[in-house]
Amino acid sequence: MDKMVVEQVSYSYISKYQTILALREVNCSFESGRFYAITGESGSGKSTLLSLLAGLDLPKEGKIYLNGEDLSKMDRDIYRRDIAAVVYQAFHLFPLLNALENVMYPLELKGMPKARAAARAKKCIGQVGLPEKIHGQFPKMMSGGEQQRVAIARAMAAGGKLLFADEPTGNLDTENEENVVAILERLAHEEGYMVVVVTHNPGIAARADVEYRMRDGQIVEEQKRGGGQ
Amino acid sequence: MIIKNSLKQMFRTPLKTFLFFCLLAVSAALFVLGLNISWLNQRDASAFEGLFNTVGTVEQKPTETEIDGEWDAEIDQYYYYSREKYGALVSEDVLDFEGVDYIHAPMNRPYFTAYMPDMILRPGEVTERVNDWLVLVEVTPLRTDVMDSLPCTVTRVLAGDPDLLNRKIWVCEHYNPTPETVMETGKTYIMRLNQGTYPHDDRDETYMGENDEWEYTPISQYASQYNRKGERINSDTPDRLIDEVTEGFYESDEAKPWLELMKESNMMNSLLPVQPVDATKLLMAFHENNAAVQDGRDISQEEYAQGKRVCLVPEDLAMSNNLQVGDRLTLPLIAADYGSAPGFAFKYDGGGGGYNLRNGKGEVLSVFDENAYEIVGIYSMAEKDDSDFGLGYNEIIIPYASVTSSWDNNIVSFGRMNKGTTSFQIPNGGIEHYLKLWEKQGIDNLEIKFYDNGYSVLEENINNRRVMSVLFLAGGVIMAILVLALFCHLFISRASMRTAIERSLGMKKKQCILSLLSGLMSIVLLGTAAGAVVGCVLTDKTAEQLKQEQIYDETFTSGGIGDGKEGEEALASQQQITPSELAGTAVAGGILILLLGGGIAMVYIRQNLKKEPIMMLMGNEE
Ligand SMILES: Nc1ncnc2c1ncn2[C@@H]1O[C@H](COP(=O)(O)OP(=O)(O)O)[C@@H](O)[C@H]1O
Numbered sequence: 001m002d003k004m005v006v007e008q009v010s011y012s013y014i015s016k017y018q019t020i021l022a023l024r025e026v027n028c029s030f031e032s033g034r035f036y037a038i039t040g041e042s043g044s045g046k047s048t049l050l051s052l053l054a055g056l057d058l059p060k061e062g063k064i065y066l067n068g069e070d071l072s073k074m075d076r077d078i079y080r081r082d083i084a085a086v087v088y089q090a091f092h093l094f095p096l097l098n099a100l101e102n103v104m105y106p107l108e109l110k111g112m113p114k115a116r117a118a119a120r121a122k123k124c125i126g127q128v129g130l131p132e133k134i135h136g137q138f139p140k141m142m143s144g145g146e147q148q149r150v151a152i153a154r155a156m157a158a159g160g161k162l163l164f165a166d167e168p169t170g171n172l173d174t175e176n177e178e179n180v181v182a183i184l185e186r187l188a189h190e191e192g193y194m195v196v197v198v199t200h201n202p203g204i205a206a207r208a209d210v211e212y213r214m215r216d217g218q219i220v221e222e223q224k225r226g227g228g229q
Numbered sequence: 230m231i232i233k234n235s236l237k238q239m240f241r242t243p244l245k246t247f248l249f250f251c252l253l254a255v256s257a258a259l260f261v262l263g264l265n266i267s268w269l270n271q272r273d274a275s276a277f278e279g280l281f282n283t284v285g286t287v288e289q290k291p292t293e294t295e296i297d298g299e300w301d302a303e304i305d306q307y308y309y310y311s312r313e314k315y316g317a318l319v320s321e322d323v324l325d326f327e328g329v330d331y332i333h334a335p336m337n338r339p340y341f342t343a344y345m346p347d348m349i350l351r352p353g354e355v356t357e358r359v360n361d362w363l364v365l366v367e368v369t370p371l372r373t374d375v376m377d378s379l380p381c382t383v384t385r386v387l388a389g390d391p392d393l394l395n396r397k398i399w400v401c402e403h404y405n406p407t408p409e410t411v412m413e414t415g416k417t418y419i420m421r422l423n424q425g426t427y428p429h430d431d432r433d434e435t436y437m438g439e440n441d442e443w444e445y446t447p448i449s450q451y452a453s454q455y456n457r458k459g460e461r462i463n464s465d466t467p468d469r470l471i472d473e474v475t476e477g478f479y480e481s482d483e484a485k486p487w488l489e490l491m492k493e494s495n496m497m498n499s500l501l502p503v504q505p506v507d508a509t510k511l512l513m514a515f516h517e518n519n520a521a522v523q524d525g526r527d528i529s530q531e532e533y534a535q536g537k538r539v540c541l542v543p544e545d546l547a548m549s550n551n552l553q554v555g556d557r558l559t560l561p562l563i564a565a566d567y568g569s570a571p572g573f574a575f576k577y578d579g580g581g582g583g584y585n586l587r588n589g590k591g592e593v594l595s596v597f598d599e600n601a602y603e604i605v606g607i608y609s610m611a612e613k614d615d616s617d618f619g620l621g622y623n624e625i626i627i628p629y630a631s632v633t634s635s636w637d638n639n640i641v642s643f644g645r646m647n648k649g650t651t652s653f654q655i656p657n658g659g660i661e662h663y664l665k666l667w668e669k670q671g672i673d674n675l676e677i678k679f680y681d682n683g684y685s686v687l688e689e690n691i692n693n694r695r696v697m698s699v700l701f702l703a704g705g706v707i708m709a710i711l712v713l714a715l716f717c718h719l720f721i722s723r724a725s726m727r728t729a730i731e732r733s734l735g736m737k738k739k740q741c742i743l744s745l746l747s748g749l750m751s752i753v754l755l756g757t758a759a760g761a762v763v764g765c766v767l768t769d770k771t772a773e774q775l776k777q778e779q780i781y782d783e784t785f786t787s788g789g790i791g792d793g794k795e796g797e798e799a800l801a802s803q804q805q806i807t808p809s810e811l812a813g814t815a816v817a818g819g820i821l822i823l824l825l826g827g828g829i830a831m832v833y834i835r836q837n838l839k840k841e842p843i844m845m846l847m848g849n850e851e
């Protein structure tokens with residue numbers, strides 16, 4: 001049973017020319033076994049919040065706790081490798097590795113023997129509804145939806161129990177969208193994952209246990225739908 | 230696993246990877262080639278440096294020629310000939326000018342004469358000896374007359390050919406157009422005679438048969454002595470042509486110069502030249518490889534510098550006196566001659582100028598230095614040569630600094646600097662610089678000639694190769710850097726997203742470095758290795774090419790013994806590059822490129838790792 005608490009978190013993108021304040025004193029919390037949606041207009045800070053949850057950077061101010069432990073004091077390499085998994089809006093597959101190799105990558109990184117890693121990767125690819133012939137294909141040869149599903153498979157395969165997804169269905173047709181959402185729901189409700197999804201899609205948001213609505217880097221609304229236990 | 234994935238990704242862009250491999254191989258080949266050539270240059274240059282000596286000779290040139298006449302009784306008229314005039318002696322000090330860098334400064338070397346009556350100096354049949362044509366005799370004239378071909382009977386031989394006793398000879402003041410000294414019948418006279426090289430056409434057969442066709446010329450008591458500056462020291466005693474021998478004459482003062490002359494004449498055939506010098510190679514015979522140490526060794530530079538009592542003796546002298554390397558030889562030095570090289574007076578065929586051993590007062594000189602010298606080497610000559618570029622007969626060579634006693638009172642001859650007496654050594658390759666400075670001195674009656682065994686030609690060759698190697702080296706390095714930079718950009722900077730993804734999957738920074746580096750460096754390794762092999766092959770080809778261009782080996786080994794061989798061997802080895810030597814430079818060059826590659830790659834990788842992955846991964850754009 002994991003619990004994440006976001007406390008007064010602010011974040012800004014600092015470049016040579018400008019500083020963009022993306023999050024302002026955000027407070028929220030997440031628990032295992034639940035399916036969360038983060039909604040809001042484009043540019044409101046959804047992806048940024050998700051990235052911080054995934055440990056891709058640390059908040060400039062405020063703290064994020066995992067089970068009471070400050071994320072900034074944890075080994076973030078281990079956090080990323082073993083605990084959190086991310087599905088990006090732009091997929092971010094390794095362009096020179098084929099689908100199977102992409103999904104196997106985090107498994108092999110953990111030191112899993114090749115055969116076992118391949119078996120598990122194949123299983124995950126099957127779970128996101130992709131045919132076997134996709135195994136040998138490189139990202140460039142796949143459609144957006146296929147890439148997205150391989151990315152989800154890779155996140156699932158990694159085995160972390162915290163799953164963060166940025167617009168995971170943005171490029172999918174309704175049928176596949178339904179598949180993916182079903183998988184995410186199942187992971188949350190049946191396998192005890194903490195699933196956090198950034199989405200524009202009101203339909204998906206409606207199926208979330210909790211919806212955080214954002215505007216201008218702040219959470220402006222929290223809706224609980226009581227689906228979770 | 231990281232390495233395997235890295236390689237896998239590398240080979241999934243085969244064209245790019247192959248291009249990288251090829252370009253890198255080309256730059257590595259250039260680099261290794263340049264490295265090999267410059268290494269060869271280095272080796273050759275230092276190997277040759279020791280074999281070559283740049284020696285200069287100095288000769289004072291005549292300022293004018295003048296016509297001189299000398300009475301010749303044979304043709305009964307003056308015999309005219311042109312004679313070169315040198316003016317005042319130029320000192321070697323004028324060569325000590327600003328900016329010169331001598332290894333051995335120019336010195337008008339004397340040579341010494343050792344008086345060694347116990348040595349066998351001319352074994353076997355002797356052709357001609359000094360004593361044979363210079364005799365000291367008492368004669369009585371057959372008629373009273375001036376010595377204008379005056380027949381005389383030899384009544385006593387004090388020095389020289391004993392066969393002359395009781396012989397009738399012609400005596401003629403051959404070079405005097407107006408002979409005035411009268412000899413009277415019944416009286417006995419002492420005189421020094423030079424065996425006539427002029428046949429006497431028998432003008433008066435009443436006195437002797439046709440057998441005695443040679444004419445003898447009386448020569449005075451003349452003795453020469455010089456000081457260190459080359460100034461003649463004249464004695465105030467009269468320089469007599471003849472003296473009447475009367476009762477008790479040999480106890481008188483007049484007899485003394487004649488007795489000294491007798492003593493000198495009897496010493497003549499026991500003299501040998503001893504050449505003090507600062508380096509064997511300053512003697513042109515050795516420098517030009519006409520003479521070389523055959524047994525034992527050369528005198529070392531330390532021995533020369535410290536004035537150790539060691540010597541080199543000629544093979545013939547060693548043989549006839551059973552001298553061996555390691556033996557000690559006591560050298561009683563009696564005279565110093567600044568006038569000419571030893572070969573002028575000590576000739577191989579026995580001829581040569583008579584040697585003066587008396588001071589300005591007509592007294593026989595006494596030994597000024599007598600020390601035991603260890604024979605360290607026995608030399609021989611390819612061709613017996615007693616010219617200025619040769620050596621005197623029986624010439625012994627010793628370190629100049631080993632003679633510590635002063636010979637100021639024993640200088641019997643002095644002359645201008647010439648190529649047999651004056652030489653110096655400068656660093657190899659310094660001729661041009663030297664001559665430029667020399668020209669500025671504005672001294673035009675000294676002629677300086679350089680002998681460098683062909684070093685200049687070699688130097689040009691080596692310089693050409695140096696330029697070539699630098700071009701290859703620089704070309705190789707620059708190309709390697711450009712190629713590495715380009716492909717690091719392609720394989721690393723353009724793969725910064727890959728690093729970000731890896732980071733987001735929890736790969737440590739070190740693992741990310743490994744992931745980027747292993748694939749890249751394996752290509753660098755392969756490319757460099759291939760390039761190094763090609764570079765070695767090219768080196769071989771280039772060396773072959775260079776071999777054909779080499780002209781200097783001829784110059785270097787032309788006619789000679791001893792060092793010539795060494796040179797030939799050096800040349801031969803210089804052309805050959807052993808595989809292990811090649812491998813050495815190839816490996817060194819390869820490692821250098823690998824390090825370069827690693828270094829450049831790390832700069833790029835550091836750039837990739839600097840950003841937090843969030844910056845890369847967030848964003849909606851594909
Ligand atoms: N890599 C980045 N560098 C600079 N600014 C960024 C970057 N990513 C996002 N931003 C800015 O941060 C703000 C929040 O962006 P984001 O979290 O992506 O919003 P959302 O996902 O809701 O569209 C926006 O103003 C956006 O322009």
Ligand SMILES: [Mg+2]
Nearest residue numbers: 046047089849
């Ligand atoms: Mg976004």
